[in-house]
Amino acid sequence: MEYITPIVTPTVFLDRDGVINKDKGVYITSWNQFEFLPGFLDVIREFTERGFKIIIVTNQPQIERKMLEESELDYIHYNMGFEIMKSGGKIDGIYYCPHSSNKCECRKPKSGMLLKAKKEHNIDFKNSIIIGNSWKDMNAGSNVGCTTCFLIDRLTDLHKCDKEPDFCIADIYQAKDLIPAFFNTLNVERE
Ligand SMILES: [Mg+2]
Numbered sequence: 448m449e450y451i452t453p454i455v456t457p458t459v460f461l462d463r464d465g466v467i468n469k470d471k472g473v474y475i476t477s478w479n480q481f482e483f484l485p486g487f488l489d490v491i492r493e494f495t496e497r498g499f500k501i502i503i504v505t506n507q508p509q510i511e512r513k514m515l516e517e518s519e520l521d522y523i524h525y526n527m528g529f530e531i532m533k534s535g536g537k538i539d540g541i542y543y544c545p546h547s548s549n550k551c552e553c554r555k556p557k558s559g560m561l562l563k564a565k566k567e568h569n570i571d572f573k574n575s576i577i578i579g580n581s582w583k584d585m586n587a588g589s590n591v592g593c594t595t596c597f598l599i600d601r602l603t604d605l606h607k608c609d610k611e612p613d614f615c616i617a618d619i620y621q622a623k624d625l626i627p628a629f630f631n632t633l634n635v636e637r638e
């Protein structure tokens with residue numbers, strides 16, 4: 448009997464606010480407020496060219512708080528995806544938690560969104576990294592065995608991380624070389 452070796456694509460999980468777009472300390476409820484962080488579009492193009500799977504996982508509690516309609520959030524994400532595509536990048540999936548309390552299984556620091564993405568996109572957490580600017584992203588990732596990359600953009604509560612982040616970066620641009628170099632060390636087969 449012949450076995451076919453499963454081919455697993457390295458996956459980059461991205462938090463949204465503070466990683467893709469500027470985290471202005473207020474909830475983004477319209478496309479007008481959405482501003483890409485400098486360098487992000489270059490970084491995602493680089494990830495795309497390297498063949499990584501790119502999945503966004505974002506807490507959007509303003510939905511349950513009735514500050515934002517899901518259709519408006521979809522519109523923001525549609526525009527975001529279009530700008531990324533124009534820059535030569537792509538996104539394989541966007542998962543958001545609409546809930547405002549910790550009762551659900553999807554709100555980070557819980558790992559529900561990552562687990563759902565794993566099922567739907569054939570992801571191997573050992574060949575995955577999560578980039579986020581909150582301890583919640585780090586715990587959502589480390590609790591399922593993802594490598595973690597902490598974007599430290601403010602006085603961040605590092606002590607709330609269950610596990611020390613594997614990488615720390617000061618801005619998203621630093622991920623451009625670091626993440627491909629990290630995946631090269633894993634010797635992963637590409638799709
Ligand atoms: Mg964030």
Ligand SMILES: [Zn+2]
Pocket residue numbers: 544545546551552553554
């Ligand atoms: Zn949720």
